[in-house]
Amino acid sequence: MRRHHLASAVVLILMLGASSPAHAAKPDDNPATQAQGKVIFDRTCLWCHGVTGTGDGPAGRFLGRYAAPRPRNFTTGSFKFRSTPSGDLPTDQDLFRTVTKGIPGYMPGFASLTETERWQVITYVKSFSPAFLVETPVSLPLTGTATPLGPESLDRGRALYERFECHTCHGVEGWGDGPVAQAGDLRDVSGLQIQATDLTRPSSFKNGATLQDLIRTLLTGLDGTPMPSYASRLTGTDHDGWDLAHYIRSLSAESAP
Amino acid sequence: MLRRIFILTVGTGILILIALSCLVLPNKAQAIPAFARKYDVNCTACHMAPPVLNTFGQRFLENGYQLPGTEDGGFTGKKKLGDVTLDDVGKYLAFRLVGNAVRNWSFQQQNPAGADAGVVENKTEFTFPENFVLFAGGTVAKNVGFMVELGHDVVAGETDVERGFVSFNNLGAHNLAHVRIGKFDPSAFYSVVTIRQQLNDIGESTSSGCTPYASCSLNRVGLGPGAFATKFYGLYDRSGSAISPFASTLYNSGGEMGIDVHGRPFGDSFLYQVGVLNGANENFGDTNKGKDVYAMLRYDYAKSDYFAVNFSGFIYQGNSNVQVQSHQDVNWNRYGISTRATYKMVDLYAAYSIDRINKVPTGVIGNFDATATGETIGMDTYVTNSTLLSLRYDNIDAGGMMDQRTSASFIGAKPNSTSAPTLPSLPAMTLTCGKPMEARPPRGIFETPFPPASISCSKEAPYASPSPC
Amino acid sequence: MLLVALFLALIISNVPPALAQTEQGVVTVQVLYHGTIPPPTGVIVTRNPEICGTQVLLQSLTVHSPSGGLKDAVVTIDGISAPETAPAGMAPNVLSNSRCSFSPHVMSLQTGSPIEIHNQDPIMHNTHINYEMRTFINVAMVVNARPVAKTVAKPGLYRVQCDVHKFMGGYVLASTHPYFGVTDDHGNTRILNVPAGHHDISVWHERLGQLQAHVSVPPNGEATATFEFREDKTGHGRRMDR
Numbered sequence: 012m013r014r015h016h017l018a019s020a021v022v023l024i025l026m027l028g029a030s031s032p033a034h035a036a037k038p039d040d041n042p043a044t045q046a047q048g049k050v051i052f053d054r055t056c057l058w059c060h061g062v063t064g065t066g067d068g069p070a071g072r073f074l075g076r077y078a079a080p081r082p083r084n085f086t087t088g089s090f091k092f093r094s095t096p097s098g099d100l101p102t103d104q105d106l107f108r109t110v111t112k113g114i115p116g117y118m119p120g121f122a123s124l125t126e127t128e129r130w131q132v133i134t135y136v137k138s139f140s141p142a143f144l145v146e147t148p149v150s151l152p153l154t155g156t157a158t159p160l161g162p163e164s165l166d167r168g169r170a171l172y173e174r175f176e177c178h179t180c181h182g183v184e185g186w187g188d189g190p191v192a193q194a195g196d197l198r199d200v201s202g203l204q205i206q207a208t209d210l211t212r213p214s215s216f217k218n219g220a221t222l223q224d225l226i227r228t229l230l231t232g233l234d235g236t237p238m239p240s241y242a243s244r245l246t247g248t249d250h251d252g253w254d255l256a257h258y259i260r261s262l263s264a265e266s267a268p
Numbered sequence: 269m270l271r272r273i274f275i276l277t278v279g280t281g282i283l284i285l286i287a288l289s290c291l292v293l294p295n296k297a298q299a300i301p302a303f304a305r306k307y308d309v310n311c312t313a314c315h316m317a318p319p320v321l322n323t324f325g326q327r328f329l330e331n332g333y334q335l336p337g338t339e340d341g342g343f344t345g346k347k348k349l350g351d352v353t354l355d356d357v358g359k360y361l362a363f364r365l366v367g368n369a370v371r372n373w374s375f376q377q378q379n380p381a382g383a384d385a386g387v388v389e390n391k392t393e394f395t396f397p398e399n400f401v402l403f404a405g406g407t408v409a410k411n412v413g414f415m416v417e418l419g420h421d422v423v424a425g426e427t428d429v430e431r432g433f434v435s436f437n438n439l440g441a442h443n444l445a446h447v448r449i450g451k452f453d454p455s456a457f458y459s460v461v462t463i464r465q466q467l468n469d470i471g472e473s474t475s476s477g478c479t480p481y482a483s484c485s486l487n488r489v490g491l492g493p494g495a496f497a498t499k500f501y502g503l504y505d506r507s508g509s510a511i512s513p514f515a516s517t518l519y520n521s522g523g524e525m526g527i528d529v530h531g532r533p534f535g536d537s538f539l540y541q542v543g544v545l546n547g548a549n550e551n552f553g554d555t556n557k558g559k560d561v562y563a564m565l566r567y568d569y570a571k572s573d574y575f576a577v578n579f580s581g582f583i584y585q586g587n588s589n590v591q592v593q594s595h596q597d598v599n600w601n602r603y604g605i606s607t608r609a610t611y612k613m614v615d616l617y618a619a620y621s622i623d624r625i626n627k628v629p630t631g632v633i634g635n636f637d638a639t640a641t642g643e644t645i646g647m648d649t650y651v652t653n654s655t656l657l658s659l660r661y662d663n664i665d666a667g668g669m670m671d672q673r674t675s676a677s678f679i680g681a682k683p684n685s686t687s688a689p690t691l692p693s694l695p696a697m698t699l700t701c702g703k704p705m706e707a708r709p710p711r712g713i714f715e716t717p718f719p720p721a722s723i724s725c726s727k728e729a730p731y732a733s734p735s736p737c
Numbered sequence: 738m739l740l741v742a743l744f745l746a747l748i749i750s751n752v753p754p755a756l757a758q759t760e761q762g763v764v765t766v767q768v769l770y771h772g773t774i775p776p777p778t779g780v781i782v783t784r785n786p787e788i789c790g791t792q793v794l795l796q797s798l799t800v801h802s803p804s805g806g807l808k809d810a811v812v813t814i815d816g817i818s819a820p821e822t823a824p825a826g827m828a829p830n831v832l833s834n835s836r837c838s839f840s841p842h843v844m845s846l847q848t849g850s851p852i853e854i855h856n857q858d859p860i861m862h863n864t865h866i867n868y869e870m871r872t873f874i875n876v877a878m879v880v881n882a883r884p885v886a887k888t889v890a891k892p893g894l895y896r897v898q899c900d901v902h903k904f905m906g907g908y909v910l911a912s913t914h915p916y917f918g919v920t921d922d923h924g925n926t927r928i929l930n931v932p933a934g935h936h937d938i939s940v941w942h943e944r945l946g947q948l949q950a951h952v953s954v955p956p957n958g959e960a961t962a963t964f965e966f967r968e969d970k971t972g973h974g975r976r977m978d979r
Contacts, residue, residue, distance in 0.1 A: 053571075054443075054536065055337030058324035062571040069576030070322035072612045074312050077653040087870040098866075098874045098887070119307035123340025142871075175879055176861040179784070179901055191784060196903050200870055214308075234872035237900030239863035241877045243885045 037103070037130050040137070048135030051128050055121065056136075060085065064139035079198075079205035079236075080117060088142035089200065091233040092218045094150040097240035100140075102148045106133045114217045151230050151242055157222070158250040160257050168258025171251055175241060177210075177259075185210030185262035191237075200235040211263045220268045225256040302362040302405050303333065306345035306355070316615050317648060317656045320464045323576050323610070330457060330530065330539070332413035332437030332446055333406060339438055341407030353409075360406035401430070411437040415452075417523075431523045445531045454519050455496075457530055457541055458564060459580040459606040460619040462496050462520040466648055466658035466682060480508025481593055483672055494662035494678075495604065495619035496520030499640035502632070502669030503600075504591045511590065513666060513673075518602045519562050519584040520621075526559075539566040541582075547589045557597065558587030577609040593669065594631020601626055613650040619643065623667065632669065640667030651683070658682045760933040760956035764916075767961075768810040768924045768940055770800045772968025780904040782837075785860045789837035793904045797944040799922075806924020807942065807966060809843040811908075814916040814928065815937040815949075819847065829853035829886055832897065832907070834862040834878055839897050839907035843943065845917045846909065851886040854878060862899045866909065869893070894941075908943055933957075940964045 038044045052060075061068040064085035071082045083090070092109050093101040101109075110129050113120030121129065137143040158164045172178065180197065182188040187209035191197060199205045213220035218228045229252060232240035245252045260267065304311050311318055314325030321329060327336035334341045346353045400422060405415040417431040433450025455462045481504055496516040503511045516522055528543025541564040566580035586600040606619035625638040646660035660680045666673040777794035799808035830846045832839060833855040846852065854864045856878035864885075866873040873895055876885045889895070889911045897907035910917070918926030933956040939949045945966040952960040 051337060054327075055335065057570070058322075058327060058336065061573050063573060065573060067573035068323070069570050069572075069574065069610055070313075070316075070324040072574065073316045073322045073650075074310070076312070076613060076650050084870065089871040096874075096887075097876060098872045113308060115308050116310050117313065119309050119313065119335055120344075121335065121338065123335055123338035123344055175877060176901070179861070191901055194783060197900065200867060200872065232872075232875050232877075234875065235870075237863065237865065237875075239865065239875045239877040239900075241879075243876060243883055244879055 036127070038127060038134070040134050044131050044134045045138050047128075048131035048133070051124065051132045052135050055124070056132065059118075064136065074117060075203070077203070079201075079203040081201070081203065082118075085136050085139035088140040088146075089235045091235055093148070093231050093234070094227055095148040095231060096151055096242060097232045097234060100142055100146050100148040102150055103130075103133060103137075104150075105148075106136065108219075112219070115215045116217070151246075153226055153230065153252065155245075155249050155252055158253040158257070164250070164254045164257050165261055167250070168254035168256070168261070171255045172258055175244070175255070180207035180237065181210050182207070185259070197237050199237075205236055210259050211265075213260065213263050213265050213268060220260075222253065222256040222260065225259055226252040229255065302360045302403060303328070306359045306406065307335070316610070317466065317650075319461075320466070320615065320648060321461075323570055326457075330446065330532075331443075332411060332435040333415070334411070334413070334437065337442075339410050339442070341412060341437070342410030345406075355406050360404050362403040362405075363401060408434075411439075413437060441533075443532045445529050445533075447527065447529050449527045451523050451525045452528070453522050454524055454526075454528065454543055454545065454562060455522070457539060457566065457580075458519070458582065458604075458619075459566065459578050459608040460493075460495070460617045460644065462493070462516050462522045464617075465493065465660075466656065478510060480504070481595065483510065483669075492516055492662075493520075493619070493644040493660075494642035494664040495606070495621045495644040497642055497664055499621075499623050499642050499664050499666055500600075500625070500668035501666060501672040501674070502593050502636070504593065506591065508591075508595075513664070513668070518560075518586060518589075518600070518623075519564075519582055519604065520602075528562075530564075537568055539568065539580075540564070541566075547586065560584065560586045560589055574612045575610065577607065579605070579607045581605045592625075592629055592632050592636070594629055596629035596631055598625045598627065598629060600624075615648045616646070618645040625667075635670050637667040637670055637673065641665045655683055761930045762933050762954035762957060763959045764812075764814070764928040764931050764936075764938065764952055764954060765959055765961045766812045766918065766920070766926050766928070766938070766940070766964070768807045768812070768920045768926075768942070768964045768966070769805045770798060770807040770924075770945070770966045771805060772966075774798050774800055782902075782904070784902055785837070788858055788860050789902060793837070795904060801923050804923060806920065806922070807945075808920055808922055808924060809841075810920045810924070810940050810942040810945075810964070811843060811845045811910045812918045812920065812926050812928065812938065812940045812962075812964075813845070813910070813912055814914070814931060815939055817914055817916055817932070817936060819914040820930075820932075830909075831855055831884075832864070832909070834858055834864060834899070834905075837862075837902050838905055839864075839899075841919070842907050843919055844907070844909045845919050846889060846911055847915050847917075848889055848892050848911050848913050851888045852909065853884045853886040855884045856880070856882050861901065862905070863901055865898050865900055867896050867898075910941060931960075938962055942966065 038047075053062075057068055058070045059068045059074065059082040060066055061071060061082070066082035066084040068082060075081050088100060090101045090105070092114075093099065093105045095101060095105070107129060109118075110124070110133060111120055111122050124132065177185075178189050180187075180189040180192045182192070187207040189207060192207040195204060197205050197207060208216060216224065216228075218224055218233065226245075228238070230240060230242045230245055232238050232242075303314065307313070312322075314321055314328055316322045316325075324336065328334070330336075331338075332341065335344075343353060345359050346355050400420040402418040402420075403416065405413075407413045413435040415431060415433060415435075416429065418427060419430045420427045429451060431451055431453060433448050433452040435446055435448045437446040439445040439447065453462060483502070492514045493516065498511050498513045498515050498517050500511075501513050505511060511517070524545045524547075526543055526545035528541060530539060530541040532539050534540075541562075543562050545560045545562070547558075547560045562582055562584040564580055564582035566578055568576070568578040570576040570578075582602075582604050584602040584604075586602075588597040588599060590600050591597055600623065602621055602623050604619060604621040606617070608615070608617040610616075620643045621641065623640045623642075625636070628636050628638050642662070642664045644660065644662050646658070648656055648658045651657045658681070661678070662680075663677040664675055666675045774796075775798065777796040780793045780795060782789045782791055782793055800806065801808070829851045830844055831853050832841070832844060834840075835855075835857045837858065844852075852866070852874075854874075854876060856862055856864075859880055861880060862878045863875060864878055865875040868891060873889075874885070874887050878885070889909070892911045892913050895909035895911065897905075897909060899905040916928050916931050918928045920926045931954050933954045935951060935953050937949060938952050939947055941947050948964045948966065950962050950964065952962050954960045
């Protein structure tokens with residue numbers, strides 16, 4: 012039993028850190044790789060993210076218009092989709108996952124670039140922020156055991172949903188219509204109005220909708236948005252993350268991804 | 269009238285049409301986005317406001333419906349079933365309804381009085397969506413794209429392939445050559461794309477019972493982009509039907525049969541395009557004794573924050589593509605320049621075209637102006653998160669039969685509300701004013717659901733009009 | 738010109754580091770505000786009024802009467818580096834969510850020391866701290882949550898907010914050295930163990946901005962500086978050396 016726990020914890024950590032498989036030889040971060048990345052960036056990413064990486068490309072403003080989200084500003088070092096603690100940089104694997112899978116609603120997945128090309132463009136994207144030169148991001152480990160989906164797990168998850176006050180923004184039913192969201196009080200870091208995610212629509216979850224994705228989002232928060240990190244509350248718990256993830260998934264009629 | 273010419277009866281004054289349209293119901297349900305579904309993104313990823321593409325959308329189009337800088341046509345959004353890789357049908361089908369749901373016509377003056385058959389003064393009518401358009405678009409395989417646009421005119425009961433082509437992309441090298449074969453919009457890569465219009469397209473009104481190679485009474489002018497319009501009076505297709513001076517045509521027709529090639533082999537800044545068509549006005553019946561050819565060159569600057577600008581110019585050589593009143597073929601050419609700039613959420617565009625009949629046939633010589641020009645200047649901008657304001661100015665300096673021609677200028681404005689970027693638009697108002705050219709018959713169209721007093725564009729309509737518009 | 742020369746001379750003649758570590762003094766600062774105090778902004782509380790109260794009065798100027806002492810101004814000695822011997826154990830700086838406000842409202846700390854976030858309210862807050870356009874930390878502080886600590890690495894101004902309760906706000910000013918203070922209810926603060934010599938000293942207030950002055954810290958003595966903010970956001974600092 013104990014061994015089983017240990018094994019699943021190891022598997023979890025692996026999944027959390029690298030939920031997108033990347034097996035191609037990752038090129039070194041060096042000026043040559045960056046230059047190759049720039050060529051790809053200029054013909055693929057520049058239209059939204061802009062020539063200076065500030066998210067001000069010529070097509071960028073039409074994406075969200077006067078509301079969030081706008082294309083990521085790479086120069087600030089603030090990234091939403093990470094496996095790292097709140098306020099930290101994303102790992103290369105995190106960036107790889109976003110480039111590959113895209114962001115539902117806002118960014119297409121670029122699996123059509125080869126893995127090497129994706130690594131090259133990530134090297135270039137990282138060069139926009141000096142923070143990548145001095146900080147070494149480390150993924151948060153997820154302790155705990157995958158609990159089976161069942162009434163007990165869902166009941167515990169529902170209780171956590173209340174205790175964590177998820178309903179404040181996401182609403183009691185998960186429709187993204189909590190009182191703070193309805194008041195229009197939710198803003199991103201640049202002051203743009205931002206919507207609470209409709210939890211009944213997993214296909215629109217920007218950071219992914221698998222149980223692992225949900226736990227990762229709960230642990231890390233989404234930097235630059237009001238979504239906080241619950242890492243201090245979830246770390247060290249055995250099944251809270253899984254229970255809450257199960258419950259969030261149960262709010263939707265959509266089939267599991 | 270026994271003289272077979274267009275009669276532009278101007279003495280009765282101007283025609284004013286006020287259409288209280290679409291206050292409640294959408295008049296245009298925009299495309300349900302096939303590509304958005306395939307790539308899991310909002311329309312706004314590619315569209316400034318459908319159908320206007322933003323810079324990313326333009327590059328996607330240029331790349332044959334593949335993400336810019338990639339060649340993903342073979343697998344993205346597809347399922348592999350055995351040895352075939354297929355798109356979900358649901359991911360490449362889309363439809364659009366075009367038309368007015370409710371329209372109030374108020375002819376304050378008729379030209380001549382009561383001339384517009386079937387339309388009486390001050391009439392409110394519910395209308396069925398006037399056009400039903402079915403799209404299918406996507407990729408068949410890596411670097412092979414396709415688009416089919418089937419339009420059904422509900423009122424006339426006709427169905428037509430408006431566009432339908434296959435494209436072979438990235439031939440030779442990435443972005444070296446993309447070939448389109450079929451019926452396509454030649455101007456798709458021009459700075460000002462013909463089908464980008466946000467204003468309601470109001471067609472001209474002619475008298476019924478026109479006979480071949482005879483002019484018809486033109487009761488009111490059409491509102492189309494001036495730069496792209498026919499501009500000539502007294503041109504006929506091979507069956508003798510008069511070609512509307514206001515219809516978009518030649519390079520700017522929106523859909524012609526042929527083959528063309530485009531690419532960016534000289535770096536990212538320059539785009540070339542060359543093509544051959546059966547002939548422009550195929551819809552109208554090009555005589556097609558010879559092929560029409562065209563070439564376009566475009567310069568792009570997009571390497572600045574918030575901002576992109578492009579300039580383009582084309583030459584279109586028509587070959588026996590139209591006839592004049594004396595049943596003689598002529599070669600009709602067009603030369604155009606255009607520019608478009610986007611800054612943050614403002615989209616400005618301008619196009620200017622010169623049309624020439626390069627040899628005036630003896631049958632009409634002396635009564636035929638072989639040169640016509642037109643220009644279109646416009647702006648689309650988001651004034652709030654859900655309101656697109658569109659302004660357009662058009663001018664046609666008409667050519668053709670001197671005893672028929674009528675030049676015209678228009679100004680159109682339209683705030684277009686959408687509750688969400690991906691939902692059908694709810695236009696609040698359209699307004700169009702007409703202004704006559706000097707020493708030429710005045711003509712105009714007004715369409716507005718609001719009390720005209722709330723809009724003042726009297727400078728554009730300096731003649732005595734009961735409307736302050 | 739003469740002033741600049743004098744200033745340069747002062748800097749050059751500044752006490753050498755070895756001496757500075759031994760010869761220390763105290764800087765006593767008073768920050769005053771002269772002008773009308775705008776009425777507080779009333780915010781109707783829609784979220785958790787049972788804890789936060791039905792209305793919150795936001796007042797960004799807390800001025801002592803009758804002295805005019807300005808609370809929550811941060812006084813920092815400029816252009817000075819931290820002593821080579823770091824103080825024993827960087828004590829955590831507690832930032833508490835207490836009755837729907839951040840306590841303290843303004844905090845000053847030395848880089849390398851942690852902020853420790855507490856929640857004393859029986860409701861959830863999220864403590865969201867931004868540094869320029871980057872998230873420093875955004876943590877959910879549920880009821881009875883363990884304190885969360887994170888070390889501050891970069892000097893500068895950090896803004897504290899709670900996205901659930903928009904009326905909650907606070908500031909953290911991080912310096913690379915320990916020579917700073919935040920004014921109390923009377924507008925006073927004392928900076929201890931300042932190396933003797935001439936120093937630039939500045940004061941920052943969230944609403945009134947920044948003022949600068951010079952002080953000469955005598956060995957084992959005390960220097961006094963008074964800053965006066967005025968309503969039109971002008972003001973001046975003056976020094977009194979003892």
